[in-house]
Amino acid sequence: MAPERTRRRIPDATVARLPVYLRILTEQSDEGVDSISSERLAELGGVNAAKVRKDLSYLGSYGTRGVGYEVAYLVYQIRRELGLTHDWPVVIVGAGNLGQALAGYGGFGERGFPVAGIVDIDEAKVGSVLSGVRVRHIDELPQIVQTKRVSIGVVATPASAAQDAADRLVRAGVTSILNFAPVVLAVPRAIEVRKVDLAVELQILSYHEQRRAGGAIH
Amino acid sequence: MAPERTRRRIPDATVARLPVYLRILTEQSDEGVDSISSERLAELGGVNAAKVRKDLSYLGSYGTRGVGYEVAYLVYQIRRELGLTHDWPVVIVGAGNLGQALAGYGGFGERGFPVAGIVDIDEAKVGSVLSGVRVRHIDELPQIVQTKRVSIGVVATPASAAQDAADRLVRAGVTSILNFAPVVLAVPRAIEVRKVDLAVELQILSYHEQRRAGGAIH
DNA sequence: GCTGCTTTGTGAACGTGTGCACGAGTGCCT
DNA sequence: AGGCACTCGTGCACACGTTCACAAAGCAGC
Numbered sequence: 001m002a003p004e005r006t007r008r009r010i011p012d013a014t015v016a017r018l019p020v021y022l023r024i025l026t027e028q029s030d031e032g033v034d035s036i037s038s039e040r041l042a043e044l045g046g047v048n049a050a051k052v053r054k055d056l057s058y059l060g061s062y063g064t065r066g067v068g069y070e071v072a073y074l075v076y077q078i079r080r081e082l083g084l085t086h087d088w089p090v091v092i093v094g095a096g097n098l099g100q101a102l103a104g105y106g107g108f109g110e111r112g113f114p115v116a117g118i119v120d121i122d123e124a125k126v127g128s129v130l131s132g133v134r135v136r137h138i139d140e141l142p143q144i145v146q147t148k149r150v151s152i153g154v155v156a157t158p159a160s161a162a163q164d165a166a167d168r169l170v171r172a173g174v175t176s177i178l179n180f181a182p183v184v185l186a187v188p189r190a191i192e193v194r195k196v197d198l199a200v201e202l203q204i205l206s207y208h209e210q211r212r213a214g215g216a217i218h
Numbered sequence: 219m220a221p222e223r224t225r226r227r228i229p230d231a232t233v234a235r236l237p238v239y240l241r242i243l244t245e246q247s248d249e250g251v252d253s254i255s256s257e258r259l260a261e262l263g264g265v266n267a268a269k270v271r272k273d274l275s276y277l278g279s280y281g282t283r284g285v286g287y288e289v290a291y292l293v294y295q296i297r298r299e300l301g302l303t304h305d306w307p308v309v310i311v312g313a314g315n316l317g318q319a320l321a322g323y324g325g326f327g328e329r330g331f332p333v334a335g336i337v338d339i340d341e342a343k344v345g346s347v348l349s350g351v352r353v354r355h356i357d358e359l360p361q362i363v364q365t366k367r368v369s370i371g372v373v374a375t376p377a378s379a380a381q382d383a384a385d386r387l388v389r390a391g392v393t394s395i396l397n398f399a400p401v402v403l404a405v406p407r408a409i410e411v412r413k414v415d416l417a418v419e420l421q422i423l424s425y426h427e428q429r430r431a432g433g434a435i436h
Numbered sequence: 437g438c439t440g441c442t443t444t445g446t447g448a449a450c451g452t453g454t455g456c457a458c459g460a461g462t463g464c465c466t
Numbered sequence: 467a468g469g470c471a472c473t474c475g476t477g478c479a480c481a482c483g484t485t486c487a488c489a490a491a492g493c494a495g496c
Contacts, residue, residue: 010425013483019421023400037443046402050446050485057445065444066492082421083428090420101319102416107400111417112424151427152420175430176423182241182325184264192426194419198320199329201412202308202370203237203300205394206330207228208410209369210301212393231453255473268455268476275475283474284462 010081014055020045021055022078029071037068089116091150091174093165094157095125095135098180102156103130116148121161138168145172155179166193228299232273238263239273240296247289255286307334309368309392311383312375313343313353316398320374321348334366339379356386363390373397384411 010018024044028036038056042049056062056069059077063069079085090113092099102108103118118130119138126137136144144150153169155162155177162181169177176192179185182200185193228236242262246254256274260267274281277295281287297303308331310317320326321336336348337356344355354362362368371387373380373395380399387395394410397403400418403411 011483015422015425016418018425019415019418020402022421023417024402039443044402046404048485049443050487051483053444054446054484061445063444064492065490066442066494068443081425081428083424083431084421088420088424088427097319097322101315104315105416107417111420113417113420152423176427178419178423184238184242184262186264192423194423196414196416196419197237198323198414199241199325199331200234200237201396201414202306202329202331203240203302204233205370205396205410205412206301206306207233207236207299209306209394210299213301229453257473266455267473268457269453271474272454272476279475281474282462283460284464284472286473 008058010058014058015082017045017047017051017055018078018082021052022075022082022084025071025075025078029075034071035068036071036074038063041069084112087112087114088152089114089148089150090152090154090178091116091141091144091148091169092118092154092156093120093138093141093169094118094155094161095120095122095128095130096156096158099156100130102154103133106131113152116150117144119144138165141168142172145169145174150174152176152178155181155185157181159183226276228276232276233300235263235265235269235273236296236300239270240293240300240302243289243293243296247293252289253286254289254292256281259287302330305330305332306370307332307366307368308370308372308396309334309359309362309366309387310336310372310374311338311356311359311387312336312373312379313338313340313346313348314374314376317374318348320372321351324349331370334368335362337362356383359386360390363387363392368392370394370396373399373403375399377401 021041024041038049038052042052045052059081062074062077092102092115095118099118103115108115115133118133118135119141120126120135121138123137125135128135151174153174155165157165159181162179162183163185166177166185166187170187170191175190177185177187179193179195182197187193239259242259256267256270260270263270274287277299280292280295310320310333313336317336321333326333333351336351336353337359338344338353339356341355343353346353369392371392373383375383377399380397380401381403384395384403384405388405388409393408395403395405397411397413400415405411
């Protein structure tokens with residue numbers, strides 16, 4: 001077979017589903033399943049079988065017609081494509097309620113994203129220890145990012161401090177940001193930002209509830 | 219003008235952006251701004267101006283050509299459309315790390331989603347008080363949902379307990395679920411589910427990082 | 437090796453979302 | 467009152483995502 005060349009682009013929608021497939025496949029693997037059909041995978045993932053096949057086809061032709069996909073091999077391929085063959089240390093900015101919960105959430109490190117550090121601007125919080133990680137001052141951010149080779153930063157500050165946190169992360173050399181603050185961050189084009197906004201999710205649910213209740217007129 | 223009749227359907231993508239506009243508009247209102255153009259709103263929201271106008275046009279023609287949109291009126295209209303004219307009490311299932319953080323996160327109640335209750339299956343956790351809300355046993359779920367008229371449930375359990383939590387919520391009468399557990403929930407078609415998955419977000423970032431680093435071959 | 441059954445991989449049709457470009461309406465200034 | 471500058475509302479073309487449907491490919495049994 002020809003050597004790996006020009007990496008094909010994978011659609012965003014597919015990239016967003018690969019982690020879900022990966023989790024399911026890992027679970028199946030743990031349960032001793034070593035072959036799976038697109039149909040079954042679709043069922044477990046709550047999606048359409050054709051979609052599963054198309055998604056997986058972007059990785060290459062790793063299935064066997066008439067049989068299905070070899071679970072272990074598929075896990076390997078998805079992990080490779082998602083860049084999960086090695087750890088990605090993350091640094092958390094903000095040691096408040098959320099920052100603490102994130103640090104305490106074990107599944108973080110387990111899934112290949114060890115917490116390289118937590119920083120806060122509040123001197124009062126600096127020095128305290130959260131689930132084994134000592135909170136350091138935000139001025140140490142560049143040093144942490146440098147020495148621990150961190151490329152992903154997590155913004156877990158109040159809204160008012162989020163932009164400053166993002167600016168500092170970018171200056172320190174981080175290239176991806178996961179933002180929990182309800183703010184639209186302004187960052188250089190090259191920086192990848194993803195947002196998790198609780199209020200937005202609830203308001204979307206609210207819309208559907210209201211629609212359900214309201215009907216035509218209210 | 220003709221009375222409000224058959225409610226027009228708003229595209230999902232637009233519904234997901236309305237909360238963002240709403241937050242920005244509220245902020246602007248607080249700062250004394252009472253009129254805003256689609257251009258400015260787009261800038262603050264990090265989107266395209268045409269998109270803003272198209273999104274807002276689904277609510278009706280509430281802008282004034284040559285001028286822009288009246289902030290207060292737009293806030294009112296978006297709130298109405300999203301069903302935010304009254305509170306939506308939520309019930310949290312799972313009083314672990316995450317459940318506690320969610321309960322402690324004040325912005326919850328402020329934004330119209332007061333915590334009507336927190337329940338857990340672990341007797342040891344029942345009775346403790348988290349930011350003013352007493353943890354109750356999961357068996358009390360139906361009663362809480364009924365008496366407090368809860369229609370939104372939050373699943374903040376470990377993955378292994380998530381499906382059971384969802385089943386109980388549905389049985390208790392909840393019609394919308396916000397799921398934080400890394401599991402695809404199986405629920406009746408009529409139930410609206412939204413998912414917030416930390417690991418998925420990080421893995422998407424990882425994909426982009428890997429892509430950035432890897433180039434063609436590695 | 438041939439037949440029949442199963443399941444992948446993908447072309448094509450369809451639906452949804454985005455962004456441009458411009459007509460239409462509004463306010464302001466003279 | 468007329469002209470000008472501005473901004474909304476929207477038709478249209480394009481891009482992206484989803485789903486169907488089916489040929490191609492593999493396995494099992496005889």
